[in-house]
Amino acid sequence: WRGLPPPSSERVDLEGGEAQQRLENAAGNAANDFDVLEDKFHRLRKARVLCADYANLRQHFSALRGADEEAIDTWLVEQASWLS
Numbered sequence: 814w815r816g817l818p819p820p821s822s823e824r825v826d827l828e829g830g831e832a833q834q835r836l837e838n839a840a841g842n843a844a845n846d847f848d849v850l851e852d853k854f855h856r857l858r859k860a861r862v863l864c865a866d867y868a869n870l871r872q873h874f875s876a877l878r879g880a881d882e883e884a885i886d887t888w889l890v891e892q893a894s895w896l897s
Contacts, residue, residue, distance in 0.1 A: 853897060860894030862886040 867885055871877045877885055 854895045855897075857894040857896055860890045862889050865889060 862885075865882075865885060867882055870885055870889075871880065874888075877888060880888070
């Protein structure tokens with residue numbers, strides 16, 4: 814990770830004409846964010862979804878567009894049921 818350039822400061826236009834800075838990843842600069850580099854994650858064996866904003870998830874995640882609530886729950890558990 815060392816020796817990589819800092820995150821891009823490129824600005825991108827969003828719908829509506831707004832411009833925002835593009836991050837290299839969700840955490841910003843992963844080389845300086847040790848939470849992102851941690852490798853001792855454990856899957857939660859009995860994880861389940863208690864509540865979710867299904868419409869919002871469908872809107873923001875293209876993989877979930879057209880998915881029913883059960884499929885979204887399965888996706889959420891697969892993606893987020895980890896503990897560090």
